[in-house]
Amino acid sequence: MKVSLNWIKDFTDVDMQPTELMERISSQLGAIESIEYLGDKYKGSLIVKVVECIKHDRADKLSVCKIDDGGNLKDVARDENGFIQVVCGAPNVKADMLAVWIPPKAIVPASYDKEQFVLESRELRGKISHGMLASPKELAFSDSHEGLLEVDFKVEPGTTFIQAYKLDDYIIELENKMFTHRPDCFGILGIAREISGIENRVFKSPEWYKEILDIPLPKENKYTIAVDNKIQELVPRFISVIIGDVQIKRSPTLIQSFLSRVGIRPINNIVDATNYMMALTGQPLHAYDYDKVKSLSNNESSPVLEVRLANEDEKLTLLNEKEIKLNKSDIVIATDKQVIGLAGVMGGLNTEVDETTKNIILECATFDMYTIRKTAMEHGIFSDAVTRFTKGQSPRQNMAITIRAIKLIKDISHSHQYSQIVDNSKIVKENSVISITPEFVNKRLGTNLSIKDMARILSNVEIIVNELDRELRVSEPFWRTDIEIKEDLVEEIGRLNGYYKLPQELPLRKINPTQKNLNFGLNASIRESLSGAGANEILSSTFIHVHLFEKVNQNTQFAIEIANALSPDLQYYRLSLTPSLLDIVNLNIRANQGIIEDNEFAIYEIGKSHNLVDLDDDRLPVEHRSIAFIFAADNKTAKRKYQGAPYYFAKNYLSYLIDRNHLEVKIVPLRDVLNNINNHTRIHQLISAYDPDRSAAVLSLVDNEFMGVVGEFKNSVKKAFKLPNYCSGFEVDMRLFKEDVATSNYIPLPKFPKINQDICLKVDNSIKYITLFDAIKLQIEENKPKDTYFSLNLVDIFQKDEDLDHKQITLRLIINSYNKTLTTDRINELLSVVTESVQNSLGVERI
């Protein structure tokens, strides 16, 4: 919201220099979005009197004028009388008028913020024109460009334009959000009051605002107006009055000037008057053309204004010429047969005040902020009135504002009050009264203010304070609606006193250690492991496009849908993380294709997924935390560096995590568990991208719970994401990772040399590697010499072309003793025993 500092100065003195003032406004009222000093823009322009005006002999539309600038400007050619010649094309230029002259070398104000246009003396069809006489548009005053700005008050020629129109002004744009609960601060008066409080000065509201001595009576009871307010609970106050014999014209230029400054476009004197009062007090007003209202009524002699909710199927064309279909929750103003306004939002075009208007109905009402908000949202209309009405204006100021508005309208449109002021009012909410002690305030601010300090701070801004023995009784002034609880007064006192003055102390507490968050710690350690192993952490969106589900065959019916997403890219909560990772594989492969030699990468994300099925005790979707990983290499790189199924690459990374974190899991073929998980929505969606014949399920060793999947992707998935052939991944539940509870796998170091021995076993293809490995390991464990420890690792797996039914697995045993040097013979003996024992059970043959 924009305010003019000079307008504010009509109501309070301001001592501080602008820089200091702006700093104090930011820290004691609210953030400033921008500050504009108008003076620079208008430098040079002068008020002049046109002393002579004759038609240009060589151009129909031009006049040649002599102007009197009071002799103020130097360096300009003058005639023998000291006047200056200006050629002017405006239709309204005439002798004896006061106009605004932009002299040579001055900048046309309207061009100030754009490409600056500097005037000069130049010839127009043979006549020299020194500078120009200006229109309101050229003066960035309003958008009127039909003629010159006619100065409509008495001022000496030669006075600067800045001085005449108080343009040595700062326009301060304040952030609206600060005033969500401060409707009074949407008016100059409210801001002036706050600035006065900031300067520690007593503010005095103008008399017309504070004291209603008499309700003015009509000049004659020429018309009557009746109001039928059917929804008093939503419209606590509705004041209306008829003002007649108005002359519609432009408002006085000073009013136009101040309206323009605060961002309101001048229209005509009646509309400007209502807007002027709104800019001043924050209370929107509306004027209807009374004769149009009559003609839209059944009873033309005494129309009734209905205040009600709209009916279904009612329509209204608004002042912006857009027709809207009204909703049943919209408050409307209507005659007995026609809607004439969308209350609190915008008037109807059918009762617009225009140049033909003779009589008006002036309305000053209070509408329920929630209803106005709903209406504004549903129709997408955010007018100045909506901005203010959604803050909850106090209905108690309406009468004072109405009376002042009547006076203003009478003054600037030569009109008369032709009806009683009809005040339909049922104000339910009392102004609040709060008792507060200085201790309460000081305890919350950390200050040491006295009861007197507090009383002064509050009374400066006209909050009514009764100083009792040890407490203050504080009454909300009639224009405020936000003071409800003691803390509201703490805010008021703290703010006006200045938060920058508060003593700054850290809170004191016992030194009990706080609990670290286990999950964050695990995340950090996994990140360290994976990034240390050359993988790159990514973050991707929680929300995804429906296409991602389709590409991995996930079922949208289980996905939580966003109802109001701006983009289809953000329409669903993801069901698992893997699709988001698959989605960026191709772009990263392409980015380095043919540029770097090893075009391969491992990416991972630790994140959450949600579905409609798994709900917690609060009926909220469970937040499944998981880690997803993908490895991909372009075909050239893969061919050069790797051999065999890409599955083993992802598995290698998973094993790395399993080992480092001592995870208790087992890896089983995915196909073997498909039947067990068919009914489990989340798992089903999680594995949908993986090829069941070339992927494994990760099961918890303790209870066989499904914890994740590692493997290669289905052909359809590879195709949909344009994945390279050498690509695999995993996604496992983060619940697998547990706090590392001091269990250590440390093995004391033996003093004797270790010995190693390979063992090559031929087994049937159908025997799983892990079956053989576990069996051998168990046998070694049972038969090894005393006081030894060993490790068993794979060397390789081979298959002969001529015998595809078998494979040969070579394992390496490394064994060590704590009390003697082991002999090769002893180890061979051990291996023979081991082989023999598995020979029978697994049909193994040692080679």
Add this chain to the structure above:
Amino acid sequence: MNYKFPQIQEVASRLTDPEIIKHQGKTILRSPELGKLFAHLKEMDSKDRAEFGQEINQLKTELLNMIDNQEDELTVLDPIDVTAPVDINVSSEKHPKLLSSSNGSRHPLMTEMDNILDIFYRMGFSSLESRQIDDDFHMFESLNFPKGHPARDDYDTFMTTEGLIAPAHTSTMQNRVLIEGKKLLDSNLPIATVLPGRVFRNEDVDARHGHTFYQIEGIYVDKGINTGNLISTFKTFLEEYYKQDMEIILQPFYFPFTEPSFEFVLSCPFCQKQGCNVCSYSGWIELGGCGMIHPKVLKMAGIESDIYTGFAWGFGVDRLVMMKHGIEDIRHFMAGKLEFLRQFS
């Protein structure tokens, strides 16, 4: 699929045989039968020509799909022994290995989050991750936003079709933390918790505005906590984070869940208030919102607001990281480009 024109139907029934497709592959699209159909098309009445042409194209699409599907089936790879560490017949130098650690990177947002959390741990705060989907009660009502209140408009929230909300601020966790923290208050310990997490705003995206960003909320409740404590706590954090003395301004603001409410403005740590491109040459940076927890919010969690007072704050992490590294576009964070990610260790 059924075709209207008998000529096409006849060709279709012959060619869409899986055996033929398996045998011929893509060459089937150049088969003489299809060629004859095209030849026929040229001789047709103009009346039917368009439709006939369409049907030929439909047939071609059908064949292409069948070829694709068959290729899928043909390329189905044999099952592997998933329990083994390596594949069969792979020499040891071609076994899968971990990539070189010089390729690795952590996401800069997560690294920064850890840095920030570390400072708050040292200051005695515990932490809890914020939710990514929540209900109206936690996101609004428990924070003193009545239904239909215009203050809700300041948050462009994503709503689900079930009426749940993608939280627009980490304050969505406040009520839970306060309820949980009552035990601490009862044993004369403060509630001191930070709540990092993803938050969402349903607004147009540009270089400075993402629909998703990371926020970190802080809550401190105890007996006798005042506004001066709030300023000091946050100032202490920032000075530790930037390793320098900072100036701090509280600008009055409005949030329904704090009273008084502020926006936190700090002197630019990159130019010592001289003005630089990080602070848009103003010397100051707006960091986030804060305030004294509204008594209604405390009461809603069953905490006696006459006895206990507290403060809360929330600020965005993305912005801090962008300022720290000079990152020009917030969209890089979630774009998953290695070129970006690998610049961070």
